[in-house]
Amino acid sequence: MGILGPSKEATLLLRDADVITAVLRQALADASPEERGGLERAVAIAESIAAATGAEVRARWVRSQLAAVGFTGDVASVAAVKALRQAEPGLSLLAAVQLQKEAVAHPE
Known part of the structure; x- marks a missing residue:
């Protein structure tokens, strides 16, 4: 089954948003107070992307x-x-x- 269902053309959908989210969470855990706001926003965006169907x-x-x-x-x-x-x-x-x-x- 491809990206669009069974077909002669197979397409693979690759997503690595969960990996990116994990890296951003680790960066947030290690962040200085000045960096926290931006990294919190970045984590929220990455989580939103990762949750997409x-x-x-x-x-x-x-x-x-x-x-x-x-x-x-x-x-x-x-x-x-x-x-x-x-x-x-x-x-x-x-x-x-x-x-x-x-x-x-x-x-x-």
Whole structure:
């Protein structure tokens, strides 16, 4: 099963937010009082990212790919699928549409 379910194209979703969160927590434990505020915020952000579901991660990826090619329109549009495939030329039409649906279902 790939990122989008069973298919001929397998994609692996790798996440290391839990490792980053652990490193930030250790840094916070060792931090001076001046550093604590910023590190507390960084830990909260990392925990939020680590808690995201696979669909939320993929939706965030879609939006980042669309932004990378300068797309500013409606994510639910045909133009968004075209822009996504422009950003990732190896992406099949089916995969692009499925990713688009997840992005629409998981707005920022």
